[in-house]
Amino acid sequence: MHPVLQNWRRFGLWMGAWIPLGAILILVARLSGHLTFFEAMAVMTPAIIVMAFVCLSPFYVCRSLPLRSAPREKILINHLAAAFILTGGVMLVGRFAASLLTPSFHRLDERFGTAVPVLALVVLMIYFVAVALHYAALELEASRRNEILAREAQLKALKAQVNPHFLFNSLNSISALTTIDAGQAREMCVRLADFLRTSLRLGERVTVSFAEEMALMKMYLDVEQVRFGGRLRMKQDIDPACSDCDMPALLIQPLVENAVKHGIAMMAEGGEIVLAGTRDHDWLRFSITNPYDPEAPSTGRNGLGLRNIRDRLESRYGGSARMEIKVEERLYSVILTLPAGKRK
Amino acid sequence: MSIRVVMADDEELARRVLREHLNTESDIEIVAECSNGFEAVKAVNELAPDLVFLDVQMPKLDGFEVIELIDSDAAVVFVTAYDQYAMRAFDAAAVDYLLKPYSADRFRASLERVRVRLREAKPAASVPKDLKLASRAPGDHVERIVVKDGPKVHVIPAGKLDYAEAQDDYVALRSEGRLWLKQQTISSLESALDPRRFIRLHRSYLVNVERIARIDANTKDTWLAVLTDGTKIPVSRGGYARFREIVGGE
Numbered sequence: 001m002h003p004v005l006q007n008w009r010r011f012g013l014w015m016g017a018w019i020p021l022g023a024i025l026i027l028v029a030r031l032s033g034h035l036t037f038f039e040a041m042a043v044m045t046p047a048i049i050v051m052a053f054v055c056l057s058p059f060y061v062c063r064s065l066p067l068r069s070a071p072r073e074k075i076l077i078n079h080l081a082a083a084f085i086l087t088g089g090v091m092l093v094g095r096f097a098a099s100l101l102t103p104s105f106h107r108l109d110e111r112f113g114t115a116v117p118v119l120a121l122v123v124l125m126i127y128f129v130a131v132a133l134h135y136a137a138l139e140l141e142a143s144r145r146n147e148i149l150a151r152e153a154q155l156k157a158l159k160a161q162v163n164p165h166f167l168f169n170s171l172n173s174i175s176a177l178t179t180i181d182a183g184q185a186r187e188m189c190v191r192l193a194d195f196l197r198t199s200l201r202l203g204e205r206v207t208v209s210f211a212e213e214m215a216l217m218k219m220y221l222d223v224e225q226v227r228f229g230g231r232l233r234m235k236q237d238i239d240p241a242c243s244d245c246d247m248p249a250l251l252i253q254p255l256v257e258n259a260v261k262h263g264i265a266m267m268a269e270g271g272e273i274v275l276a277g278t279r280d281h282d283w284l285r286f287s288i289t290n291p292y293d294p295e296a297p298s299t300g301r302n303g304l305g306l307r308n309i310r311d312r313l314e315s316r317y318g319g320s321a322r323m324e325i326k327v328e329e330r331l332y333s334v335i336l337t338l339p340a341g342k343r344k
Numbered sequence: 345m346s347i348r349v350v351m352a353d354d355e356e357l358a359r360r361v362l363r364e365h366l367n368t369e370s371d372i373e374i375v376a377e378c379s380n381g382f383e384a385v386k387a388v389n390e391l392a393p394d395l396v397f398l399d400v401q402m403p404k405l406d407g408f409e410v411i412e413l414i415d416s417d418a419a420v421v422f423v424t425a426y427d428q429y430a431m432r433a434f435d436a437a438a439v440d441y442l443l444k445p446y447s448a449d450r451f452r453a454s455l456e457r458v459r460v461r462l463r464e465a466k467p468a469a470s471v472p473k474d475l476k477l478a479s480r481a482p483g484d485h486v487e488r489i490v491v492k493d494g495p496k497v498h499v500i501p502a503g504k505l506d507y508a509e510a511q512d513d514y515v516a517l518r519s520e521g522r523l524w525l526k527q528q529t530i531s532s533l534e535s536a537l538d539p540r541r542f543i544r545l546h547r548s549y550l551v552n553v554e555r556i557a558r559i560d561a562n563t564k565d566t567w568l569a570v571l572t573d574g575t576k577i578p579v580s581r582g583g584y585a586r587f588r589e590i591v592g593g594e
Contacts, residue, residue, distance in 0.1 A: 168425035172444035297406035
């Protein structure tokens with residue numbers, strides 16, 4: 001059903017809009033048909049009411065022929081055909097009213113006949129405006145839906161954020177340290193708290209600076225360092241020009257988690273995670289590389305985290321941001337290329 | 345008589361908590377500490393302990409693969425931060441499933457279970473090997489097959505298995521030109537692998553779909569599958585029907 005017909009308020013507003021439009025049509029009929037104002041109103045009122053409904057019909061055509069994807073000529077032909085048929089219909093209603101009223105008004109149908117060409121042209125114009133309005137409304141709705149999708153993707157990212165197994169394993173490390181080295185146990189609690197607090201704080205925001213995101217990653221790796229000891233090594237090669245770039249919050253955090261979970265944790269001897277960032281004019285390029293064992297047992301990787309990142313890039317940057325995955329002999333890299341907007 | 349223990353966890357700290365708890369017990373003797381699945385299989389098969397503590401996610405082999413490859417009737421206790429493997433662990437006849445981090449009380453309760461289990465007659469407690477191997481959630485298929493190769497462990501990725509042939513209590517696995525023997529029935533192997541990728545063409549043969557070059561008629565009710573390397577495999581009437589169902593009729 002048409003959205004205007006879905007509730008009384010919208011319907012009332014729509015019909016209200018037809019008072020001035022109707023006035024214009026009545027005026028056109030009066031001027032080009034030598035009718036009195038009263039005659040014009042009597043003839044045109046039924047036609048105007050019919051038109052108010054006819055101008056809702058582009059909704060269905062517009063929805064089935066979206067501007068972006070449907071072929072141009074198909075859009076044009078469909079709307080033109082509908083416009084001519086419906087204009088003809090409205091004019092017939094007018095003619096019918098005129099012939100009914102002819103006995104009471106002298107030669108009304110004849111006088112109305114002279115107004116038909118100009119009137120038809122105006123009706124056609126109004127119909128085209130209705131088509132344009134419908135396309136605009138559909139576009140508005142689509143962009144609102146995209147916004148909701150982006151929000152949802154962010155929420156999902158947040159939920160995935162504090163991975164419960166990360167927490168449980170960290171707590172297990174703390175439980176081990178309490179008797180071995182109380183000082184380090186306390187240190188681990190502080191690191192864990194730092195990470196959790198920061199990830200909650202950044203998670204509330206839509207965008208953060210690259211430097212903030214990197215700091216969060218560092219906190220995460222500090223916690224995992226306690227768990228994996230010498231098995232987890234890290235190298236950073238970040239161009240300072242990247243620091244103030246704007247980026248979606250917690251976008252790359254899941255990548256570090258993957259690097260640890262599917263990479264380092266599955267290697268008996270551990271390995272080095274390499275983080276690299278460069279800035280080239282308008283582009284920010286970030287890569288994370290970890291060694292992995294191609295023969296490791298499955299860790300239940302289902303690519304959900306990566307798909308989530310891809311969705312968030314798509315909803316924020318359209319097609320202009322990129323995520324590449326490179327799998328070499330024993331190295332797994334994810335490379336992100338984002339437009340380097342500055343933080344305000 | 346003390347209980348001989350092997351523990352396997354890739355995290356040093358996790359092993360230390362375990363060791364600390366075990367050291368408070370007088371009847372426990374730790375015979376090996378392992379930091380990956382290969383080491384665990386080797387230690388258990390060489391030392392034949394009474395009890396094994398196993399992490400699930402470890403380098404080389406995961407905890408379930410370790411269970412598949414050990415011969416002994418050792419009691420197994422899983423120790424992991426993941427709760428989603430509990431069902432599978434008990435299906436694989438684990439005595440207990442400890443969630444990290446665990447309390448001293450919970451740990452003692454677990455050891456108590458183990459003591460009861462070890463006092464019981466062993467044969468009654470031991471679970472048929474096939475049941476251990478079949479322990480898997482429906483829809484969850486193995487991506488690789490682990491086989492013992494003398495003292496070592498060989499891993500065959502599912503995609504590199506050409507076919508499996510039943511041989512009494514064993515299956516012969518053909519992969520990359522070599523033949524591997526594993527103590528498992530062909531039916532349990534069939535249920536572990538993805539049914540869309542492996543077809544039981546015959547009572548004794550399970551074949552990788554991608555390796556089938558063509559199927560020729562043989563006699564009235566039997567066919568012959570010709571694999572991409574030229575190997576010929578008998579196809580039963582039921583096997584032919586299953587093949588048609590998966591590949592689609594010609």
